[in-house]
Amino acid sequence: MxxxxxxxxxxxxxxxxxxxxxxxxxxxxxxxxxxxxxxxxxxxxxxxxxxxxxxxxxxxxxxxxxxxxxxxxxxxxxxxxxxxQWLPEPVVTPLDEGPRADGFAPDPAERAVRADQVGTALMVVLExxxxxxxxxxxxxxxxxxxxxxxxxxxxxxxxxxxxxxxxxxxxxQAPDAPRHTADTGEQRRVLAAFVAAVESGKLEALVRVLAPDVIVIGDSGGHFPAARRPVVGPDAAARFVLGLFGRAGRYGGTLRARPVLVDGAVGLQLETVHSDGRPLRVVAALAVAGGRVTGIFSQLNPEKLRDLTPLESRDDWPPRW
Known part of the structure; x- marks a missing residue:
């Protein structure tokens, strides 16, 4: 049978x-x-x-x-x-691609996403x-x-x-589609440079990490204030990102962060407190090509982050590698 x-x-x-x-x-x-x-x-x-x-x-x-x-x-x-703006529900997995802390291996969907190494950039274009x-x-x-x-x-x-x-x-393959061609090693290096530039708080340092056609998209699902249109270009994107991290530090909550894989590409999982006192969780996926960030895709809609494993007290900012 x-x-x-x-x-x-x-x-x-x-x-x-x-x-x-x-x-x-x-x-x-x-x-x-x-x-x-x-x-x-x-x-x-x-x-x-x-x-x-x-x-x-x-x-x-x-x-x-x-x-x-x-x-x-x-x-x-x-x-x-x-x-x-709309972004897909992220599949978040450990950056080292090893077993989870609880001892269980990633489920089939997570393994499939890792194997494909497609990334959020393509998912955005598919929309x-x-x-x-x-x-x-x-x-x-x-x-x-x-x-x-x-x-x-x-x-x-x-x-x-x-x-x-x-x-x-x-x-x-359109010219205005976010490019994501870097392997995992290059993605890690660019993410480290991105974090260092954000930590410095210097606009020119962050601009150097961003591609000329960089795009920033955020999906809050209406739960939190977010840009209703993509932020395009390195100067505008750098100012926007530094503003976000600056506000996170001013609201009295501890900013926590952990490098992760988002849909198979390197990104960040972040937790802080919003200005109204609500906890704010963010999964930021980076698209990387030519040694620079070409796209930053931030998912902060809590309805799409229900299954996200909470960060721990040791996951402080700047993130540890």
Missing amino acids: RDLATEFQAERGRLLAVAYRMLGSRSEAEDAVQETWLRYAAALADPAARAEIRDLGAWLTTACARICLDVLRSARVRREAYPG RLTPEQRVAFVLHDVFAVPFTRIAEVLGTTDAAARQLASRARRAV
Whole structure:
């Protein structure tokens, strides 16, 4: 007798990675994978449907992608009404990529994100795409799914699926898209320089760490004051960042920080106190290219940080490496 749970569990990590890349929301990705499991179980209960499952991984990917496509189409309306700028729910893991302090290994979704090393920069660009373009790009360019199967997901032809992926690729490679090409070693060096420049409080020191086309985006979900539009350019970005860190130090709360991986790229987890006395938690992802910071993506919406492991008293500012 087939062990459905074991068969599905072997595919779960990859399905979570596919769904997260498409949806930008870990909770929505987990819901999509759960719905995929329900459809799989129902298919196995139907002899005719079970006979169609020749390649389990491919069948599950197709089912999950169709679910994600429906979610994306409905999410588009929600995100147009979203207060301020939108960023994905971050997947935060230890910088050393080793076991957690509690002794448990990262879950499949976190391992998948680490393996892909995609980063928040790409997730931000994916938000520019139509649902169909996003599905085609993620399936083909990130997970190497053939266009024949992508066409089945989208209910279109192979040629149309190729065109959707091509348009998505052009958007991802557009000149105004945040660039993130550095390996982990370079990311660490640039993050250390960024922290040192912020700690110095000198505008010119921070400007030197930032790329000419640097962009700063913050997502508070309306819970905290945040810039409603991206801050662009090294001078404006440096002033904005120094202002944020300066205010954090003036509000009487202890600023805590820890270097982490955010969606597979180097970043910071921060905790402080807002001016109204509320605790403020931030996950800042950095995009790095050419030895400089090209993007700073700060997630401070508490609804997207519910599963974040709290920092400890030893995680003081400036962060320890």
